[in-house]
Amino acid sequence: MKKLAAAAACLCMAMLLTACHGSRQTAKFEIPDTLDESKPIEITFWAKNDTNKNQTAVYKKAIGDFEALYPNIKVKMKLYTDYGKIYNDVITNIATGTTPNVAITYPDHIASYLQGADTVVSLDELMADPKYGLAGSELKFDGPSRQDMVPAFLEEGVIEGTQYALPFMRSTEALYINKTLVEKLGYQIPDVVTWDWIWEVSEAATAKNEDGTYVANGQNVLIPFIYKSTDNMMIQLLKQQGAGYSTEDGDIELFNDVTTQDLKDIAAHAGTGAFSTFKISGYPANFLNASQTLFAVDSTAGATWMGAHAPLSDISPDAFTEFETVVRPVPQVDANHIEMISQGPSIALFGKEDPQEVLASWLFAQYLLSNDVQLGYAKTEGYLPVTNKALASPEYQEYLSLAGTDNDEHYSVK
CATH class of the missing domain: 3.40.190.10 (Periplasmic binding protein-like II)
Incomplete structure (x- = not known):
């Protein structure tokens, strides 16, 4: 802040x-x-x-x-x-x-x-x-x-x-999903993912086995939800909530009660290990392709990096995993009123x-x-x-x- x-x-x-x-x-x-x-x-x-x-x-x-x-x-x-x-x-x-x-x-x-x-x-x-x-x-x-x-x-x-x-x-942003891991946790992916749903599944994915590995992927590393651009995340979330950000006249409206609550909520999910960002953890694609994340938000302009068979995937051969990838709009506040950024x-x-x-x-x-x-x-x-x-x-x-x-x-x- x-x-x-x-x-x-x-x-x-x-x-x-x-x-x-x-x-x-x-x-x-x-x-x-x-x-x-x-x-x-x-x-x-x-x-x-x-x-x-x-x-x-x-x-x-x-x-x-x-x-x-x-x-x-x-x-x-x-x-x-x-x-x-x-x-x-x-x-x-x-x-x-x-x-x-x-x-x-x-x-x-x-x-x-x-x-x-x-x-x-x-x-x-x-x-x-x-x-x-x-x-x-x-x-x-x-x-x-x-x-x-x-x-x-x-x-x-x-x-x-x-x-x-x-x-x-x-381009816009997309939510790239490891469907295999999501369904392993007992969830079905909706046509439009809401913030409430993605936070619920992400928290569920933090569960570990007795040996310390994660239940979802059996690995020692898992960040359930990774967002590439936190700028876009904030802009879209506030827009979806009808909260202020800025005006064409240059008025700054970002500092409001909705923003404060959003930051507290996001920080709580980061604290449990359910959420992270590119600047903290690295490229979402690398985690997605190694089955070390369930949800990766990145630009549609980076689609050839995303998924088990991505032609531009640059993870090491031993980190490769097989899974089904599905694509959805970025998480929404209201599934019946989709708001997405144009970039x-x-x-x-x-x-x-x-x-x-x-x-x-x-x-x-x-x-x-x-x-x-x-x-x-x-x-x-x-x-x-x-x-x-x-x-x-x-x-x-x-x-x-x-x-x-x-x-x-x-x-x-x-």
């Missing part, structure tokens, strides 16, 4: 400083009438992959296909393993004027990038441009129109009334002196929304494409229909 109070104090100070400097300024950019294809242009693209070679391959293919369409534009990619590192590098490079042209990042990070003019490009006019905007007449590829974008995902990139980001991929990376453009360079960056950003890229990336993990065009495509529907036919591209848990 002390850390939260300190964070709130810093946030309040930041809001005061922002107010002193006035409203945000957008990058000064006028759309050229025509892309100059005789002029060599190099743009930099900063992206993240979870050491997933399939994601890297999608990026490389997208760059190659884009450069084939626009031979005068060269895309130089820099890969990161953490969005926080992209954020830190962008913040550092703003001061030196060496930001990338295009970055895969998060809208809340983009809000921090908006330190003045020429930092992040406003996308409203670009999106609406009849020639080079979404589904524009001069595009050399079949990009989505504004109507093709999932409205809720697009709205997440609006900051103070201005579109600063395009969605790239979206996932977005695309931002950074201001440059040369309008042609910015236009080239905008074309590449749009290309990342084409079906080839959207479907290719979505198939690497449990991501959702951000366009209705991709979601409704025969290729994506076929991909979904083949779930479980192999433990690679069509891995059932993913």
